[in-house]
Amino acid sequence: MSAAALQAGSLLAVADSRHWVFDMDGTLTEPVHDFDLIRRELDIPPEADILHHLAGLPAQRAAESHAWLMQHERALAEASTPAPGAVALVRALHAGGCHLGILTRNARELAQVTLSAIGLDDCFAAEEIIGRWEVEPKPSPAGLQFFVERWQVTPAAMRMVGDHYYDLATARAAGVPGVLINQHGDPWPDMAQWRARDCAQLLECWQNKATV
Numbered sequence: 784m785s786a787a788a789l790q791a792g793s794l795l796a797v798a799d800s801r802h803w804v805f806d807m808d809g810t811l812t813e814p815v816h817d818f819d820l821i822r823r824e825l826d827i828p829p830e831a832d833i834l835h836h837l838a839g840l841p842a843q844r845a846a847e848s849h850a851w852l853m854q855h856e857r858a859l860a861e862a863s864t865p866a867p868g869a870v871a872l873v874r875a876l877h878a879g880g881c882h883l884g885i886l887t888r889n890a891r892e893l894a895q896v897t898l899s900a901i902g903l904d905d906c907f908a909a910e911e912i913i914g915r916w917e918v919e920p921k922p923s924p925a926g927l928q929f930f931v932e933r934w935q936v937t938p939a940a941m942r943m944v945g946d947h948y949y950d951l952a953t954a955r956a957a958g959v960p961g962v963l964i965n966q967h968g969d970p971w972p973d974m975a976q977w978r979a980r981d982c983a984q985l986l987e988c989w990q991n992k993a994t995v
């Protein structure tokens with residue numbers, strides 16, 4: 784069965800959580816990463832997973848590649864702009880006392896630069912921003928398992944919101960309901976629990992729940 788697009792029946796269910804983990808790039812921000820360019824610059828095969836490929840390089844080469852990647856991504860982070868509804872959604876969840884985490888394949892340091900650029904840096908504790916150096920990167924479930932332990936909550940009570948296949952695969956591997964946003968249609972059938980247009984639609988769900 785394909786993911787349920789957000790219709791009346793699922794409006795409340797998706798918002799029925801106080802433990803939210805967000806992907807960052809392309810989920811809370813407008814997508815700007817050109818992964819093909821990164822692969823070309825770092826001599827990574829077109830279909831290869833970038834972080835996995837770098838992990839397999841000799842130490843010196845891996846260090847040089849990571850240094851280039853950090854410099855490249857820092858410029859993107861500083862110029863980040865919020866995705867539709869992202870600031871309002873995160874602010875509403877934060878004001879509602881929800882636990883909020885970031886799980887990104889970017890670096891924690893750059894996630895903090897990004898969150899500052901879009902005006903959300905006060906909504907996420909530094910230790911609840913999990914990047915590529917804190918745990919095995921997505922699609923490993925390790926990041927979500929970190930939040931399960933930290934928040935002492937069942938996976939089913941959490942939500943993982945993202946825009947990429949890896950976010951959904953991570954959620955599925957950890958037993959966390961995944962919410963796909965900022966994608967047209969249903970590019971990865973059976974992978975998401977719910978699909979929403981964007982953060983603005985998730986905010987509507989949250990607000991509808993609050994008024995029931």
Ligand SMILES: [Mg+2]
Pocket residue numbers: 806807808809810945946947
């Ligand atoms: Mg993303």
